[in-house]
Amino acid sequence: MKTALDEQAQSSLLLRKLGRIDDLTDDEERAVLNLPMKVKVFDADVDIIRDGDRPSDCAVVLSGFVCRYKILPDGKRQILGLYIPGDMPDLQSFPLQVPDHGVGTLARSNVGLIPHECLQDMLRSYPNLTKAFWRETLIDAAIAREWMIGLGRRSAYQRTAHLLCELHLRMMSVGLARSDGYDLPLTQNELADTLGLSTVHVNRVLQDLRREKLITLRGSALHIPDTRALQAAGEFDPAYLHLTD
Amino acid sequence: MKTALDEQAQSSLLLRKLGRIDDLTDDEERAVLNLPMKVKVFDADVDIIRDGDRPSDCAVVLSGFVCRYKILPDGKRQILGLYIPGDMPDLQSFPLQVPDHGVGTLARSNVGLIPHECLQDMLRSYPNLTKAFWRETLIDAAIAREWMIGLGRRSAYQRTAHLLCELHLRMMSVGLARSDGYDLPLTQNELADTLGLSTVHVNRVLQDLRREKLITLRGSALHIPDTRALQAAGEFDPAYLHLTD
DNA sequence: CGTACGATTGAGAGACTTCAACAAACGTGG
DNA sequence: CCACGTTTGTTGAAGTCTCTCAATCGTACG
Numbered sequence: 380m381k382t383a384l385d386e387q388a389q390s391s392l393l394l395r396k397l398g399r400i401d402d403l404t405d406d407e408e409r410a411v412l413n414l415p416m417k418v419k420v421f422d423a424d425v426d427i428i429r430d431g432d433r434p435s436d437c438a439v440v441l442s443g444f445v446c447r448y449k450i451l452p453d454g455k456r457q458i459l460g461l462y463i464p465g466d467m468p469d470l471q472s473f474p475l476q477v478p479d480h481g482v483g484t485l486a487r488s489n490v491g492l493i494p495h496e497c498l499q500d501m502l503r504s505y506p507n508l509t510k511a512f513w514r515e516t517l518i519d520a521a522i523a524r525e526w527m528i529g530l531g532r533r534s535a536y537q538r539t540a541h542l543l544c545e546l547h548l549r550m551m552s553v554g555l556a557r558s559d560g561y562d563l564p565l566t567q568n569e570l571a572d573t574l575g576l577s578t579v580h581v582n583r584v585l586q587d588l589r590r591e592k593l594i595t596l597r598g599s600a601l602h603i604p605d606t607r608a609l610q611a612a613g614e615f616d617p618a619y620l621h622l623t624d
Numbered sequence: 625m626k627t628a629l630d631e632q633a634q635s636s637l638l639l640r641k642l643g644r645i646d647d648l649t650d651d652e653e654r655a656v657l658n659l660p661m662k663v664k665v666f667d668a669d670v671d672i673i674r675d676g677d678r679p680s681d682c683a684v685v686l687s688g689f690v691c692r693y694k695i696l697p698d699g700k701r702q703i704l705g706l707y708i709p710g711d712m713p714d715l716q717s718f719p720l721q722v723p724d725h726g727v728g729t730l731a732r733s734n735v736g737l738i739p740h741e742c743l744q745d746m747l748r749s750y751p752n753l754t755k756a757f758w759r760e761t762l763i764d765a766a767i768a769r770e771w772m773i774g775l776g777r778r779s780a781y782q783r784t785a786h787l788l789c790e791l792h793l794r795m796m797s798v799g800l801a802r803s804d805g806y807d808l809p810l811t812q813n814e815l816a817d818t819l820g821l822s823t824v825h826v827n828r829v830l831q832d833l834r835r836e837k838l839i840t841l842r843g844s845a846l847h848i849p850d851t852r853a854l855q856a857a858g859e860f861d862p863a864y865l866h867l868t869d
Numbered sequence: 870c871g872t873a874c875g876a877t878t879g880a881g882a883g884a885c886t887t888c889a890a891c892a893a894a895c896g897t898g899g
Numbered sequence: 900c901c902a903c904g905t906t907t908g909t910t911g912a913a914g915t916c917t918c919t920c921a922a923t924c925g926t927a928c929g
Contacts, residue, residue: 447769449769449773451773451777451778451859452859455777456777457772457773457776457777459769459772459773471762471765471766472762474755474758474759474762475759475762475763475766475866477863477866479766479769479770479863479864480769502755506751506752506754507751509751509754509755509758510719510747510754512758513719513754513757513758513761514719514720516758516761516762516765517716517717517719517720517761518720519765520716520761520764520765520768521716521720521724523765523768523769523772524692524694524704524724524725524768525724526772527702527704527768527771527772527775528694528696528702528704530772530775530776530820531702531775531819531820532696532700532701532702532820533696534884535884535885566906566907566908567907567908567909568907568908574776575775575776575777576885576886577885577886577887578907578908579885579886579887579888579909579910580884580885580886582908582909582910583885583909583910585908586909598894614696614697618722618724619724621720621722779916780916780917811874811875811876812875812876812877813875821917821918822917822918822919823875823876824877824878824917824918824919824920825916825917825918827876827877827878828877828878828917830876831877870929871928871929872927872928872929873926873927873928873929874925874926874927874928875924875925875926875927876923876924876925876926877922877923877924877925878921878922878923878924879920879921879922879923880919880920880921881918881919881920882917882918882919882920883916883917883918883919884915884916884917884918885914885915885916885917886913886914886915886916887912887913887914887915888911888912888913888914889910889911889912890909890910890911891908891909891910891911892907892908892909892910893906893907893908893909894905894906894907894908895904895905895906895907896903896904896905896906897902897903897904897905898901898902898903898904899900899901899902899903
């Protein structure tokens with residue numbers, strides 16, 4: 380169980396993101412901090428929202444790794460988004476009510492759950508906050524578009540390098556990465572479902588990246604000796620993450 | 625040049641979409657109808673917003689066909705979204721200010737341009753409308769996710785069938801399609817850039833679809849004799865379009 | 870009637886997949 | 900603390916989907 384203090388610290392993670400682009404008023408900040416949030420611990424590989432459910436809470440990742448995914452009739456899985464601490468994986472379905480895919484954990488995760496009504500109430504009281512949340516979903520969508528570009532037009536090698544770069548910056552922005560690497564708790568199978576590849580091919584691509592001295596990866600410890608080089612390999616341009624405007 | 629009456633008729637196209645999910649008040653409806661909109665005609669294959677521009681207007685497609693796209697360093701293009709009358713192709717970048725890709729026409733199109741400030745003002749006056757616009761962007765994002773699934777995990781054949789089904793329903797919903805077909809003004813090359821395929825392969829896939837009697841396509845006239853059959857071929861489930869909730 | 874763009878075809882190559890087996894790492898219970 | 904089972908990672912070989920290149924055909928339009 381988390382203490383109240385912890386929860387505040389964790390709400391502030393959310394606050395940091397929301398306030399990243401335009402400034403919130405003190406009142407608005409307080410409203411966000413006062414959102415009632417139930418913290419729940421999920422094991423790895425567990426559903427938070429099942430496809431078709433009509434969830435009553437909105438999730439904030441506090442620790443761990445969460446993904447949005449879709450399973451096709453033939454059993455294939457495509458991971459549609461990766462969510463790290465500070466992210467709200469199902470904000471996309473909050474205004475639409477009906478999610479069209481599942482949300483689940485990839486690693487053991489702490490997830491804050493905020494009742495939809497409380498969020499609704501807050502947005503009614505502070506309409507300007509709607510824009511901040513809206514923006515969050517747009518950044519999420521921008522990331523999805525970048526993945527689309529990769530899936531449609533980049534090689535497996537580029538796409539993989541690109542993803543590793545993206546996660547590096549995103550992890551950095553919430554203080555979970557060092558400048559030369561981070562903890563990547565995804566199996567090669569999960570990477571494959573993210574990148575639209577087979578597990579076998581992911582394995583070979585990772586070996587190529589190692590051979591080129593662009594990464595070392597032992598267990599979940601990813602080391603990136605030369606950020607620039609990896610970014611070049613993945614044609615990575617961070618503009619789409621909107622981290623600094 | 626359009627008459628004032630025409631413009632109203634066209635604003636109402638927008639209104640229909642915005643009001644599709646939850647009802648707007650009379651005041652809100654009026655605010656939308658009163659948005660000042662400059663109608664501009666664009667030829668086919670012309671940019672409306674160039675990657676990196678900071679646009680001053682927000683676009684509404686009134687007629688024709690518009691797309692969002694990204695060109696990669698090696699010249700490859702990925703089309704990220706298709707926009708038909710009633711759609712707002714750059715609503716995604718409106719709250720973020722900085723677009724991370726271009727928007728252009730695929731066919732000769734009438735586009736309504738609404739100054740950002742006017743939109744901002746309206747949302748300030750009627751904060752509840754923000755949610756309606758937000759929802760629009762989320763449906764757009766849901767479509768993008770569905771494309772991601774296709775790009776990552778579906779065969780060229782399924783993916784193509786899926787896209788044809790999606791456009792069919794979307795065109796139907798704005799009265800631009802009959803139940804047995806519609807006008808598809810995309811070249812095979814443009815389809816290829818949408819589907820993440822080569823032009824040659826799109827050509828062969830279309831021939832396969834013809835051979836299976838799922839479509840006939842002469843010029844831009846697409847005929848779908850059996851909607852169900854094509855949907856089955858594309859594993860198409862329209863839920864993600866959120867057309868009816 | 871020529872020109873240009875889009876559609877079509879054929880042949881060969883390459884990227885990625887599938888299948889299948891094995892090795893290594895990990896967690897768990899005895 | 901070791902044995903064991905399960906999961907994850909690695910390797911090889913064969914196959915297939917899709918791409919590239921390059922030529923040809925059709926058709927609309929000036």
